[in-house]
Amino acid sequence: MRTRLSTEQRREQLLAIGAGLFAARPHDEVRIEEVAEIAQVSRGLLYHYFPTKKEFFAEILRTHRDRLLAMSEPDPSLPVAEQLRLGLDVYLEFARTHPDGYRIVHRSADDADREIREICAEGVYANAERILAVVGRVREVTPVTRLAVRGWLAFVAALILDWLDEPKISQDELRDLCVRTLFAAVDVAPSAVSGEVREGPHTGI
Template sequence: MRTRLSTRERREQLLTIGAGLFAKRQYDEVWIEEVAEIAEVSRGLLYHYFPTKKDFFAEVVRTQRDQLLAMSEPDPALPVAEQLRAGLDVYLEFARTHPDGYRIVHRATGGADREIQEIREVAITANAERILTALGELTTVTEATRLAVRGWLMFVSEAILHWLDHQTVTQDELRDLCARTLFAAADVQL
């Protein structure tokens, strides 16, 4: 028997199901019919919320990205090193407790799809700007610093994905490794 949900609740349910499926399988291996079946709704209802599979996937990626960005908003009252560690703690905890959501945001390629690339770029740019603002309190931010921060963000993304799959170090060890790596890449002495 189908459960009646509000429009907002149904949309959230569909996005949650999508996050779980897309995190475990490639885009082409996820079927809209399967999402509808799990949600116990018609395929037509799913298409009412999301006109195409691509739109659905893009909204799954966007929703997970926005959730992670909101959770990791820095506290400017903290010293820079503590802001960074706190942000890393949020990312690592999110990855640990929401591995599907983390994988969706950081593995989403959508092939050469421009919309998916733009969704990811918003996250990268937002995080880079947060970090550069904080680093600006410790050093002069140069183009080399900007490049180092963007490269560091890719490193952290890959390190967390590897950690999720293998857990060869503790969460605290990974956080500390990532923090040390940023300060070394940005040539900042603490």
């Protein structure tokens, strides 16, 4: 006997199934009808929630992007280093527990469709602004700093995708690696972070 789900529960179920399919196969090879078959619902019900395959895929991206941003919201009352580490802990835990969603979001940044690219770009921009706000507590944010943070985010995304495929180091080791490379990228010495005093550029991290 099929379990009756609320509207929101059914929507979440369909999005989760879709995330698994899109993460496992190229976008063009996934039929949206497969989702209805796996969920054991009618195609009509599926299309009631998501009229087109593109809208379905876009909603999967938005859902995982927004969920990750909400979970990793920084606490400005914490010291800079702790904000960064806790934020990365949440980020990595999300990737570990929602690997399908994470893979989809970070492998869709180069999608040919403009709307899909913009959904991903909005997430990168929001993350970059958060990090820059934290970094701004210990050093001046310049155009170089902004470029460095965006480059670091791309580096971290690639690193996590590799880690999900082959987790050869622990989650804590990966987090510490990401923190060290961020400090190096924005040219901030770890000793400066503990005091949280705005300083000029540093050398020799």
